[in-house]
Amino acid sequence: MISCRDIRKSFDRKEVLRGISxxxxxxxxxxxxxxxxxxxxxxxxxxxxQLPCDSGTVTVFDKAPEAFTGADRKKFxxxxxxxxxxxxxxxxxxxxxxxxxxGVPRSGIRDILSEVGLGDAYGKQASDLSKGMRARLxxxxxxxxxxxxxFLDEPTGGLDPQTMRGIHRIILDKKKRGYTxxxxxxxxxxxxKLCDRVALLHEGRIIEEGRPEEICRRYDHQKRIRLHLSDxxxxxxxxxxxxxxxxxxxxxxxxxETIHSTEPSLESVFLELTGRKLEEDE
Amino acid sequence: MHNxxxxxxxxxxxxxxxxxILIQFILFPLMTVIMENAVNIEGMQEHFFTRLxxxxxxxxxxxxxxTAVISEEKEKNTLRVLLMADITPVQYLAGIGVYVWxxxxxxxxxxxxxxRAGERPVFLxxxxxxxxxxxxxxxxxxxxxxxxxxxxxxxxPIMMVLAFAPMLSMFNKTIEKFSAVAYTxxxxxxxxxxxxxxxxxxGTLILIGNALACILLFLLAYRKKGLE
Ligand SMILES: Nc1ncnc2c1ncn2[C@@H]1O[C@H](COP(=O)(O)OP(=O)(O)O)[C@@H](O)[C@H]1O
Ligand SMILES: [Mg+2]
Numbered sequence: 001m002i003s004c005r006d007i008r009k010s011f012d013r014k015e016v017l018r019g020i021s022x023x024x025x026x027x028x029x030x031x032x033x034x035x036x037x038x039x040x041x042x043x044x045x046x047x048x049x050q051l052p053c054d055s056g057t058v059t060v061f062d063k064a065p066e067a068f069t070g071a072d073r074k075k076f077x078x079x080x081x082x083x084x085x086x087x088x089x090x091x092x093x094x095x096x097x098x099x100x101x102x103g104v105p106r107s108g109i110r111d112i113l114s115e116v117g118l119g120d121a122y123g124k125q126a127s128d129l130s131k132g133m134r135a136r137l138x139x140x141x142x143x144x145x146x147x148x149x150x151f152l153d154e155p156t157g158g159l160d161p162q163t164m165r166g167i168h169r170i171i172l173d174k175k176k177r178g179y180t181x182x183x184x185x186x187x188x189x190x191x192x193k194l195c196d197r198v199a200l201l202h203e204g205r206i207i208e209e210g211r212p213e214e215i216c217r218r219y220d221h222q223k224r225i226r227l228h229l230s231d232x233x234x235x236x237x238x239x240x241x242x243x244x245x246x247x248x249x250x251x252x253x254x255x256x257e258t259i260h261s262t263e264p265s266l267e268s269v270f271l272e273l274t275g276r277k278l279e280e281d282e
Numbered sequence: 283m284h285n286x287x288x289x290x291x292x293x294x295x296x297x298x299x300x301x302x303i304l305i306q307f308i309l310f311p312l313m314t315v316i317m318e319n320a321v322n323i324e325g326m327q328e329h330f331f332t333r334l335x336x337x338x339x340x341x342x343x344x345x346x347x348x349t350a351v352i353s354e355e356k357e358k359n360t361l362r363v364l365l366m367a368d369i370t371p372v373q374y375l376a377g378i379g380v381y382v383w384x385x386x387x388x389x390x391x392x393x394x395x396x397x398r399a400g401e402r403p404v405f406l407x408x409x410x411x412x413x414x415x416x417x418x419x420x421x422x423x424x425x426x427x428x429x430x431x432x433x434x435x436x437x438x439p440i441m442m443v444l445a446f447a448p449m450l451s452m453f454n455k456t457i458e459k460f461s462a463v464a465y466t467x468x469x470x471x472x473x474x475x476x477x478x479x480x481x482x483x484x485g486t487l488i489l490i491g492n493a494l495a496c497i498l499l500f501l502l503a504y505r506k507k508g509l510e
Pocket of ligand 2 (some may be wrong): 037040041153154155
Protein backbone atom coordinates (compact mmCIF):
# COMPACT_ATOMS: atom_id res chain seq x y z
CA MET A 1 0.00 0.00 0.00
CA ILE A 2 2.71 2.46 1.01
CA SER A 3 6.32 1.87 0.20
CA CYS A 4 9.34 4.10 0.77
CA ARG A 5 12.92 3.67 -0.34
CA ASP A 6 15.70 5.79 1.04
CA ILE A 7 13.78 9.04 1.42
CA ARG A 8 15.89 12.09 2.17
CA LYS A 9 14.77 15.60 2.94
CA SER A 10 16.65 18.70 4.03
CA PHE A 11 15.47 22.12 5.11
CA ASP A 12 18.09 24.84 4.64
CA ARG A 13 21.02 22.40 4.76
CA LYS A 14 19.66 20.65 7.85
CA GLU A 15 18.99 17.06 6.86
CA VAL A 16 15.76 16.08 8.60
CA LEU A 17 15.20 12.68 6.97
CA ARG A 18 18.31 10.66 6.15
CA GLY A 19 17.30 7.61 4.22
CA ILE A 20 13.93 6.31 5.37
CA SER A 21 12.65 2.99 4.05
CA UNK A 22 9.60 0.97 5.03
CA UNK A 23 6.57 -0.86 3.73
CA UNK A 24 3.05 -0.70 5.05
CA UNK A 25 0.68 -3.48 4.04
CA UNK A 26 -3.01 -2.79 3.57
CA UNK A 27 -5.29 -3.15 6.56
CA UNK A 28 -2.74 -2.51 9.26
CA UNK A 29 -1.86 0.29 11.64
CA UNK A 30 1.68 1.51 11.28
CA UNK A 31 3.09 3.77 13.96
CA UNK A 32 5.97 6.14 13.51
CA UNK A 33 7.39 6.80 16.93
CA UNK A 34 9.80 9.60 17.64
CA UNK A 35 10.40 12.65 19.79
CA UNK A 36 9.20 16.05 18.65
CA UNK A 37 11.35 17.43 15.87
CA UNK A 38 12.29 13.95 14.64
CA UNK A 39 10.68 14.55 11.24
CA UNK A 40 7.36 12.71 11.65
CA UNK A 41 5.19 15.50 10.23
CA UNK A 42 7.68 16.04 7.42
CA UNK A 43 7.38 12.38 6.46
CA UNK A 44 3.55 12.53 6.42
CA UNK A 45 3.68 15.60 4.23
CA UNK A 46 5.95 13.77 1.80
CA UNK A 47 3.76 10.65 1.72
CA UNK A 48 0.62 12.68 1.05
CA UNK A 49 2.18 14.74 -1.70
CA GLN A 50 2.18 18.01 0.20
CA LEU A 51 5.96 18.26 0.10
CA PRO A 52 8.47 16.85 -2.41
CA CYS A 53 11.39 14.81 -1.06
CA ASP A 54 14.98 15.47 -2.15
CA SER A 55 15.75 11.89 -3.14
CA GLY A 56 14.42 8.37 -2.76
CA THR A 57 11.20 6.86 -3.99
CA VAL A 58 7.75 6.93 -2.48
CA THR A 59 4.87 4.90 -3.82
CA VAL A 60 1.36 5.02 -2.48
CA PHE A 61 -1.27 3.02 -4.38
CA ASP A 62 1.59 2.12 -6.77
CA LYS A 63 2.08 5.78 -7.66
CA ALA A 64 4.56 8.49 -6.87
CA PRO A 65 3.08 11.49 -5.01
CA GLU A 66 3.80 13.79 -7.97
CA ALA A 67 1.50 11.62 -10.04
CA PHE A 68 -1.43 11.74 -7.63
CA THR A 69 -4.66 12.74 -9.29
CA GLY A 70 -7.64 14.24 -7.57
CA ALA A 71 -9.21 10.81 -7.37
CA ASP A 72 -6.11 9.47 -5.59
CA ARG A 73 -6.16 12.33 -3.13
CA LYS A 74 -9.74 11.50 -2.24
CA LYS A 75 -8.54 8.08 -1.12
CA PHE A 76 -6.59 9.79 1.67
CA UNK A 77 -7.90 10.86 5.01
CA UNK A 78 -5.55 13.22 6.75
CA UNK A 79 -5.62 14.56 10.27
CA UNK A 80 -2.89 17.02 11.13
CA UNK A 81 -2.85 19.44 13.98
CA UNK A 82 -2.12 22.28 11.58
CA UNK A 83 -5.18 21.49 9.44
CA UNK A 84 -7.65 24.04 10.70
CA UNK A 85 -11.42 24.00 10.89
CA UNK A 86 -13.81 26.81 9.98
CA UNK A 87 -14.05 28.59 13.32
CA UNK A 88 -17.27 30.44 12.55
CA UNK A 89 -19.02 27.26 11.38
CA UNK A 90 -20.68 24.63 13.53
CA UNK A 91 -19.39 21.05 13.52
CA UNK A 92 -22.18 20.07 11.14
CA UNK A 93 -21.45 22.97 8.80
CA UNK A 94 -17.75 22.19 8.81
CA UNK A 95 -18.41 18.65 7.67
CA UNK A 96 -21.06 19.83 5.19
CA UNK A 97 -18.42 21.72 3.18
CA UNK A 98 -16.39 18.55 2.82
CA UNK A 99 -19.41 16.31 2.36
CA UNK A 100 -20.25 18.38 -0.72
CA UNK A 101 -16.69 18.13 -2.01
CA UNK A 102 -16.42 14.39 -1.42
CA GLY A 103 -19.87 13.63 -2.69
CA VAL A 104 -20.96 12.27 0.69
CA PRO A 105 -24.68 12.86 1.38
CA ARG A 106 -25.26 15.59 3.96
CA SER A 107 -27.86 13.42 5.63
CA GLY A 108 -25.04 11.21 6.92
CA ILE A 109 -23.26 13.99 8.80
CA ARG A 110 -25.06 13.43 12.09
CA ASP A 111 -24.04 9.77 12.10
CA ILE A 112 -20.46 10.63 11.25
CA LEU A 113 -20.38 13.03 14.19
CA SER A 114 -21.94 10.45 16.50
CA GLU A 115 -19.26 7.95 15.55
CA VAL A 116 -16.60 10.24 17.00
CA GLY A 117 -18.69 11.12 20.02
CA LEU A 118 -19.80 14.53 18.78
CA GLY A 119 -23.44 13.57 18.33
CA ASP A 120 -24.59 16.40 20.58
CA ALA A 121 -22.24 18.96 19.09
CA TYR A 122 -23.81 19.10 15.62
CA GLY A 123 -24.78 22.77 16.01
CA LYS A 124 -21.90 23.82 18.23
CA GLN A 125 -19.64 26.46 16.75
CA ALA A 126 -16.09 25.23 16.13
CA SER A 127 -14.52 28.12 18.01
CA ASP A 128 -16.33 26.95 21.16
CA LEU A 129 -14.99 23.39 21.00
CA SER A 130 -12.55 22.03 23.58
CA LYS A 131 -9.24 20.69 22.36
CA GLY A 132 -10.49 17.12 22.55
CA MET A 133 -13.70 17.89 20.67
CA ARG A 134 -11.74 19.69 18.00
CA ALA A 135 -9.52 16.63 17.59
CA ARG A 136 -12.64 14.51 17.20
CA LEU A 137 -14.01 16.88 14.57
CA UNK A 138 -10.73 16.70 12.66
CA UNK A 139 -10.83 12.94 12.98
CA UNK A 140 -14.40 12.86 11.63
CA UNK A 141 -13.31 14.98 8.69
CA UNK A 142 -10.44 12.60 7.95
CA UNK A 143 -12.74 9.55 8.00
CA UNK A 144 -15.97 10.93 6.54
CA UNK A 145 -15.38 9.91 2.94
CA UNK A 146 -14.28 6.35 3.83
CA UNK A 147 -10.75 6.82 2.51
CA UNK A 148 -8.40 3.91 1.90
CA UNK A 149 -5.45 5.23 3.84
CA UNK A 150 -5.63 7.44 6.87
CA PHE A 151 -2.74 9.55 8.08
CA LEU A 152 -2.99 10.68 11.66
CA ASP A 153 -0.29 13.08 12.82
CA GLU A 154 -0.14 12.88 16.61
CA PRO A 155 -3.89 12.37 16.91
CA THR A 156 -3.78 12.53 20.70
CA GLY A 157 -1.05 15.11 21.12
CA GLY A 158 -1.73 17.26 24.17
CA LEU A 159 -5.00 15.54 25.12
CA ASP A 160 -5.96 14.28 28.56
CA PRO A 161 -5.89 10.51 29.16
CA GLN A 162 -9.66 10.06 29.01
CA THR A 163 -10.07 11.89 25.69
CA MET A 164 -7.05 9.99 24.46
CA ARG A 165 -8.72 6.66 25.24
CA GLY A 166 -11.82 7.81 23.42
CA ILE A 167 -9.80 8.55 20.32
CA HIS A 168 -7.99 5.22 20.61
CA ARG A 169 -11.36 3.47 20.60
CA ILE A 170 -12.35 5.25 17.40
CA ILE A 171 -9.06 4.37 15.72
CA LEU A 172 -9.24 0.70 16.74
CA ASP A 173 -12.82 0.56 15.54
CA LYS A 174 -11.76 1.89 12.15
CA LYS A 175 -8.95 -0.62 12.03
CA LYS A 176 -11.43 -3.44 12.55
CA ARG A 177 -13.23 -2.26 9.44
CA GLY A 178 -10.10 -2.74 7.39
CA TYR A 179 -8.72 0.76 7.06
CA THR A 180 -4.98 1.22 6.61
CA UNK A 181 -3.71 3.71 9.13
CA UNK A 182 -0.40 5.52 9.39
CA UNK A 183 -0.03 7.34 12.65
CA UNK A 184 2.72 9.25 14.36
CA UNK A 185 3.13 9.66 18.07
CA UNK A 186 5.68 10.29 20.74
CA UNK A 187 3.66 8.24 23.18
CA UNK A 188 5.03 4.70 23.36
CA UNK A 189 2.09 3.37 25.27
CA UNK A 190 -0.22 4.55 22.52
CA UNK A 191 2.02 2.94 19.91
CA UNK A 192 2.06 -0.43 21.70
CA LYS A 193 -1.68 -0.34 22.17
CA LEU A 194 -2.74 0.65 18.66
CA CYS A 195 -0.09 -0.38 16.19
CA ASP A 196 0.57 -3.63 14.39
CA ARG A 197 4.02 -2.39 13.53
CA VAL A 198 6.06 0.53 14.76
CA ALA A 199 9.21 2.25 13.55
CA LEU A 200 11.39 4.27 15.87
CA LEU A 201 12.58 7.46 14.22
CA HIS A 202 15.68 9.12 15.56
CA GLU A 203 17.83 11.80 13.96
CA GLY A 204 16.33 11.19 10.56
CA ARG A 205 16.78 7.43 10.53
CA ILE A 206 14.62 4.49 11.46
CA ILE A 207 16.62 2.84 14.20
CA GLU A 208 14.27 -0.06 14.90
CA GLU A 209 11.20 -1.51 13.29
CA GLY A 210 8.81 -4.36 13.94
CA ARG A 211 5.86 -5.50 16.02
CA PRO A 212 5.89 -3.69 19.37
CA GLU A 213 6.16 -6.90 21.45
CA GLU A 214 8.84 -8.21 19.14
CA ILE A 215 10.98 -5.12 19.59
CA CYS A 216 10.56 -5.26 23.34
CA ARG A 217 11.56 -8.91 23.41
CA ARG A 218 14.59 -8.20 21.26
CA TYR A 219 15.89 -5.78 23.88
CA ASP A 220 15.17 -8.02 26.81
CA HIS A 221 18.79 -8.35 27.97
CA GLN A 222 17.98 -9.26 31.53
CA LYS A 223 15.96 -12.36 30.73
CA ARG A 224 14.68 -12.51 34.27
CA ILE A 225 11.41 -13.43 35.91
CA ARG A 226 9.85 -11.51 38.75
CA LEU A 227 7.45 -13.20 41.18
CA HIS A 228 5.14 -11.48 43.58
CA LEU A 229 4.29 -13.79 46.45
CA SER A 230 1.13 -13.87 48.48
CA ASP A 231 3.03 -12.88 51.64
CA UNK A 232 3.97 -9.62 49.88
CA UNK A 233 7.53 -10.64 49.08
CA UNK A 234 9.04 -10.00 45.60
CA UNK A 235 11.49 -12.45 44.06
CA UNK A 236 13.59 -12.13 40.94
CA UNK A 237 15.47 -14.90 39.23
CA UNK A 238 17.32 -15.77 36.06
CA UNK A 239 14.97 -17.14 33.42
CA UNK A 240 16.81 -20.45 33.04
CA UNK A 241 16.34 -24.13 33.78
CA UNK A 242 17.57 -23.48 37.31
CA UNK A 243 14.57 -21.31 38.04
CA UNK A 244 12.08 -23.98 37.06
CA UNK A 245 12.21 -26.06 40.25
CA UNK A 246 12.01 -23.05 42.53
CA UNK A 247 9.05 -21.58 40.74
CA UNK A 248 7.33 -24.96 40.48
CA UNK A 249 7.54 -25.56 44.20
CA UNK A 250 6.35 -22.04 45.01
CA UNK A 251 3.44 -22.57 42.67
CA UNK A 252 2.62 -25.89 44.24
CA UNK A 253 2.64 -24.30 47.68
CA UNK A 254 0.17 -21.73 46.33
CA UNK A 255 2.41 -18.83 47.35
CA UNK A 256 2.61 -17.13 43.93
CA GLU A 257 0.34 -14.19 43.30
CA THR A 258 1.75 -12.91 39.97
CA ILE A 259 4.58 -13.71 37.54
CA HIS A 260 6.17 -11.03 35.39
CA SER A 261 8.82 -11.11 32.74
CA THR A 262 11.25 -8.20 32.70
CA GLU A 263 11.17 -7.25 29.02
CA PRO A 264 11.45 -3.50 28.58
CA SER A 265 8.80 -1.11 27.30
CA LEU A 266 9.20 0.66 23.95
CA GLU A 267 10.07 3.73 25.94
CA SER A 268 13.09 2.10 27.52
CA VAL A 269 14.13 0.52 24.23
CA PHE A 270 14.14 3.97 22.72
CA LEU A 271 16.11 5.28 25.67
CA GLU A 272 18.63 2.48 25.33
CA LEU A 273 19.08 3.07 21.59
CA THR A 274 19.36 6.83 21.71
CA GLY A 275 20.14 7.87 25.23
CA ARG A 276 17.12 10.15 24.96
CA LYS A 277 13.63 10.04 26.32
CA LEU A 278 10.75 10.23 23.84
CA GLU A 279 8.78 12.84 25.70
CA GLU A 280 11.81 15.05 26.22
CA ASP A 281 11.74 18.26 24.25
CA GLU A 282 14.59 19.10 21.99
CA MET B 283 -17.60 23.87 -11.51
CA HIS B 284 -19.12 21.84 -8.68
CA ASN B 285 -16.14 22.60 -6.45
CA UNK B 286 -16.39 26.31 -7.23
CA UNK B 287 -20.05 26.26 -6.24
CA UNK B 288 -19.14 24.58 -2.94
CA UNK B 289 -16.70 27.42 -2.22
CA UNK B 290 -19.30 30.07 -3.09
CA UNK B 291 -21.87 28.39 -0.85
CA UNK B 292 -19.36 28.20 1.98
CA UNK B 293 -18.59 31.91 1.62
CA UNK B 294 -22.23 32.91 1.49
CA UNK B 295 -22.80 31.06 4.73
CA UNK B 296 -19.82 32.84 6.28
CA UNK B 297 -20.82 36.33 5.14
CA UNK B 298 -23.14 37.23 7.99
CA UNK B 299 -20.74 35.83 10.60
CA UNK B 300 -17.52 37.35 9.34
CA UNK B 301 -17.97 40.82 10.81
CA UNK B 302 -14.83 42.38 9.36
CA ILE B 303 -15.78 41.77 5.77
CA LEU B 304 -19.49 42.19 6.33
CA ILE B 305 -18.82 45.79 7.40
CA GLN B 306 -16.78 46.34 4.24
CA PHE B 307 -19.64 45.07 2.12
CA ILE B 308 -22.39 47.20 3.65
CA LEU B 309 -20.63 50.33 4.91
CA PHE B 310 -20.48 52.35 1.69
CA PRO B 311 -23.87 51.36 0.27
CA LEU B 312 -25.42 52.27 3.61
CA MET B 313 -23.57 55.58 3.83
CA THR B 314 -24.59 56.40 0.28
CA VAL B 315 -28.27 55.91 0.98
CA ILE B 316 -28.09 57.89 4.22
CA MET B 317 -26.07 60.80 2.86
CA GLU B 318 -28.00 61.10 -0.38
CA ASN B 319 -31.20 61.36 1.59
CA ALA B 320 -29.96 63.44 4.48
CA VAL B 321 -27.68 66.01 2.90
CA ASN B 322 -28.87 68.46 0.27
CA ILE B 323 -26.60 71.45 -0.32
CA GLU B 324 -27.33 74.03 -3.02
CA GLY B 325 -24.95 73.90 -5.97
CA MET B 326 -23.50 70.52 -5.07
CA GLN B 327 -22.85 68.04 -7.89
CA GLU B 328 -25.85 65.83 -8.42
CA HIS B 329 -25.53 62.47 -6.62
CA PHE B 330 -22.26 63.69 -5.15
CA PHE B 331 -22.16 61.07 -2.40
CA THR B 332 -23.10 58.19 -4.66
CA ARG B 333 -20.28 59.05 -7.05
CA LEU B 334 -17.78 59.52 -4.23
CA UNK B 335 -18.65 56.45 -2.20
CA UNK B 336 -19.00 54.27 -5.27
CA UNK B 337 -15.33 54.76 -6.06
CA UNK B 338 -14.26 54.25 -2.48
CA UNK B 339 -16.32 51.08 -2.47
CA UNK B 340 -14.45 49.82 -5.52
CA UNK B 341 -11.10 50.61 -3.93
CA UNK B 342 -11.81 49.03 -0.57
CA UNK B 343 -14.47 46.33 -0.27
CA UNK B 344 -13.49 43.79 -2.95
CA UNK B 345 -9.79 44.20 -2.34
CA UNK B 346 -10.02 43.86 1.38
CA UNK B 347 -12.56 41.02 1.29
CA UNK B 348 -10.59 38.95 -1.21
CA THR B 349 -7.34 39.43 0.69
CA ALA B 350 -8.98 38.68 4.02
CA VAL B 351 -10.66 35.46 2.89
CA ILE B 352 -7.58 34.02 1.17
CA SER B 353 -5.12 34.98 3.89
CA GLU B 354 -7.34 33.64 6.65
CA GLU B 355 -7.68 30.28 4.92
CA LYS B 356 -3.93 30.20 4.45
CA GLU B 357 -3.20 31.09 8.04
CA LYS B 358 -5.67 28.57 9.48
CA ASN B 359 -4.58 25.99 6.93
CA THR B 360 -8.15 25.24 5.89
CA LEU B 361 -7.01 25.99 2.36
CA ARG B 362 -4.62 23.04 2.56
CA VAL B 363 -7.51 20.78 3.57
CA LEU B 364 -9.56 22.00 0.60
CA LEU B 365 -6.67 21.36 -1.77
CA MET B 366 -6.24 17.86 -0.33
CA ALA B 367 -9.95 17.31 -0.95
CA ASP B 368 -9.24 17.82 -4.63
CA ILE B 369 -10.14 21.45 -5.13
CA THR B 370 -7.77 23.02 -7.62
CA PRO B 371 -6.34 26.49 -6.89
CA VAL B 372 -8.15 27.82 -9.96
CA GLN B 373 -11.51 26.48 -8.73
CA TYR B 374 -10.87 27.96 -5.31
CA LEU B 375 -9.87 31.41 -6.58
CA ALA B 376 -12.77 31.43 -9.02
CA GLY B 377 -15.17 30.68 -6.17
CA ILE B 378 -13.82 33.48 -4.01
CA GLY B 379 -13.75 35.91 -6.94
CA VAL B 380 -17.32 35.19 -8.04
CA TYR B 381 -18.52 35.42 -4.47
CA VAL B 382 -16.89 38.77 -3.71
CA TRP B 383 -17.96 40.21 -7.05
CA UNK B 384 -21.59 39.15 -6.55
CA UNK B 385 -21.85 40.61 -3.06
CA UNK B 386 -20.22 43.86 -4.19
CA UNK B 387 -22.63 44.06 -7.11
CA UNK B 388 -25.49 43.80 -4.66
CA UNK B 389 -23.97 46.71 -2.78
CA UNK B 390 -23.60 48.62 -6.04
CA UNK B 391 -27.24 47.91 -6.85
CA UNK B 392 -28.26 49.44 -3.53
CA UNK B 393 -26.15 52.52 -4.33
CA UNK B 394 -27.62 52.78 -7.80
CA UNK B 395 -31.09 53.15 -6.31
CA UNK B 396 -30.24 56.79 -5.65
CA UNK B 397 -29.57 57.39 -9.36
CA ARG B 398 -31.98 57.97 -12.23
CA ALA B 399 -33.20 54.74 -13.78
CA GLY B 400 -31.45 55.49 -17.08
CA GLU B 401 -28.07 55.89 -15.38
CA ARG B 402 -28.17 52.62 -13.49
CA PRO B 403 -27.00 50.12 -16.15
CA VAL B 404 -23.92 52.20 -17.03
CA PHE B 405 -23.17 52.77 -13.37
CA LEU B 406 -23.35 49.03 -12.66
CA UNK B 407 -21.16 48.31 -15.66
CA UNK B 408 -18.44 50.65 -14.41
CA UNK B 409 -18.73 49.28 -10.89
CA UNK B 410 -18.56 45.68 -12.08
CA UNK B 411 -15.40 46.39 -14.05
CA UNK B 412 -13.80 48.16 -11.11
CA UNK B 413 -14.63 45.29 -8.77
CA UNK B 414 -12.87 42.82 -11.05
CA UNK B 415 -9.65 44.83 -10.95
CA UNK B 416 -9.80 45.17 -7.18
CA UNK B 417 -10.48 41.46 -6.74
CA UNK B 418 -7.44 40.61 -8.86
CA UNK B 419 -5.31 43.00 -6.81
CA UNK B 420 -6.68 41.52 -3.59
CA UNK B 421 -5.99 37.99 -4.80
CA UNK B 422 -2.36 38.95 -5.54
CA UNK B 423 -1.89 40.16 -1.98
CA UNK B 424 -3.66 37.12 -0.58
CA UNK B 425 -1.48 34.78 -2.61
CA UNK B 426 1.75 36.53 -1.68
CA UNK B 427 1.18 36.89 2.04
CA UNK B 428 1.67 34.11 4.54
CA UNK B 429 -0.87 35.22 7.12
CA UNK B 430 -3.55 37.78 7.89
CA UNK B 431 -1.14 40.20 9.54
CA UNK B 432 1.04 40.60 6.47
CA UNK B 433 -1.99 40.66 4.21
CA UNK B 434 -3.58 43.52 6.15
CA UNK B 435 -0.40 45.55 6.40
CA UNK B 436 0.10 45.31 2.63
CA UNK B 437 -3.51 45.76 1.56
CA UNK B 438 -4.29 48.70 3.85
CA PRO B 439 -2.03 51.32 2.21
CA ILE B 440 -2.92 50.12 -1.30
CA MET B 441 -6.59 50.29 -0.42
CA MET B 442 -6.15 53.80 1.02
CA VAL B 443 -4.47 55.08 -2.14
CA LEU B 444 -7.05 53.48 -4.43
CA ALA B 445 -10.00 54.69 -2.37
CA PHE B 446 -8.88 58.16 -1.28
CA ALA B 447 -6.86 59.41 -4.25
CA PRO B 448 -10.00 60.09 -6.34
CA MET B 449 -11.56 62.06 -3.48
CA LEU B 450 -8.43 64.10 -2.74
CA SER B 451 -8.05 64.79 -6.47
CA MET B 452 -11.17 66.87 -6.31
CA PHE B 453 -9.34 69.31 -4.07
CA ASN B 454 -5.75 69.11 -5.23
CA LYS B 455 -4.41 69.34 -8.80
CA THR B 456 -1.06 67.66 -8.01
CA ILE B 457 -2.72 64.67 -6.50
CA GLU B 458 -5.07 64.57 -9.45
CA LYS B 459 -2.11 64.30 -11.83
CA PHE B 460 -0.68 61.33 -9.96
CA SER B 461 -3.89 59.58 -9.22
CA ALA B 462 -4.85 59.67 -12.90
CA VAL B 463 -2.85 56.46 -13.36
CA ALA B 464 -5.03 54.58 -10.89
CA TYR B 465 -8.07 52.73 -12.19
CA THR B 466 -10.22 54.06 -9.38
CA UNK B 467 -9.58 57.63 -10.54
CA UNK B 468 -10.47 56.71 -14.13
CA UNK B 469 -13.63 55.02 -13.00
CA UNK B 470 -14.44 58.11 -10.94
CA UNK B 471 -14.24 60.16 -14.15
CA UNK B 472 -16.46 57.67 -15.95
CA UNK B 473 -19.00 57.70 -13.16
CA UNK B 474 -18.94 61.51 -13.11
CA UNK B 475 -20.02 61.54 -16.75
CA UNK B 476 -22.22 58.50 -16.28
CA UNK B 477 -22.31 57.60 -19.96
CA UNK B 478 -20.51 55.40 -22.44
CA UNK B 479 -20.77 58.04 -25.16
CA UNK B 480 -17.78 60.19 -24.29
CA UNK B 481 -15.28 57.75 -22.81
CA UNK B 482 -11.84 59.30 -23.33
CA UNK B 483 -9.05 57.50 -25.20
CA UNK B 484 -6.42 58.05 -22.52
CA GLY B 485 -8.84 56.96 -19.82
CA THR B 486 -9.57 53.73 -21.62
CA LEU B 487 -5.86 53.10 -22.14
CA ILE B 488 -5.14 53.66 -18.47
CA LEU B 489 -7.95 51.30 -17.50
CA ILE B 490 -6.69 48.62 -19.88
CA GLY B 491 -3.17 49.19 -18.58
CA ASN B 492 -4.37 48.76 -15.00
CA ALA B 493 -6.28 45.66 -15.94
CA LEU B 494 -3.26 44.13 -17.67
CA ALA B 495 -1.04 45.02 -14.71
CA CYS B 496 -3.47 43.37 -12.27
CA ILE B 497 -3.80 40.25 -14.40
CA LEU B 498 -0.05 40.02 -14.97
CA LEU B 499 0.71 40.52 -11.29
CA PHE B 500 -1.89 37.96 -10.41
CA LEU B 501 -0.44 35.40 -12.83
CA LEU B 502 3.10 36.08 -11.60
CA ALA B 503 2.05 35.76 -7.98
CA TYR B 504 0.11 32.64 -8.78
CA ARG B 505 2.89 31.02 -10.78
CA LYS B 506 5.47 31.83 -8.16
CA LYS B 507 3.53 30.81 -5.09
CA GLY B 508 0.38 28.98 -6.18
CA LEU B 509 -1.63 28.71 -3.02
CA GLU B 510 1.29 27.45 -0.92
N1 LIG C 1 9.02 24.04 6.33
C1 LIG C 1 10.12 23.87 7.09
N2 LIG C 1 11.18 24.69 6.95
C2 LIG C 1 12.29 24.52 7.71
N3 LIG C 1 12.44 23.58 8.63
C3 LIG C 1 11.42 22.73 8.83
C4 LIG C 1 10.20 22.84 8.07
N4 LIG C 1 9.36 21.86 8.47
C5 LIG C 1 10.01 21.18 9.44
N5 LIG C 1 11.24 21.70 9.66
C6 LIG C 1 12.25 21.18 10.62
O1 LIG C 1 12.34 19.80 10.44
C7 LIG C 1 12.47 19.13 11.68
C8 LIG C 1 11.40 18.05 11.80
O2 LIG C 1 10.13 18.66 11.91
P1 LIG C 1 8.78 17.85 11.99
O3 LIG C 1 8.69 16.96 10.82
O4 LIG C 1 7.70 18.81 12.20
O5 LIG C 1 9.02 16.99 13.30
P2 LIG C 1 7.95 16.20 14.18
O6 LIG C 1 6.65 16.19 13.47
O7 LIG C 1 8.55 14.84 14.37
O8 LIG C 1 7.87 16.92 15.48
C9 LIG C 1 12.40 20.18 12.76
O9 LIG C 1 13.71 20.46 13.20
C10 LIG C 1 11.81 21.36 12.05
O10 LIG C 1 12.32 22.54 12.60
MG1 LIG D 1 4.84 16.93 14.13
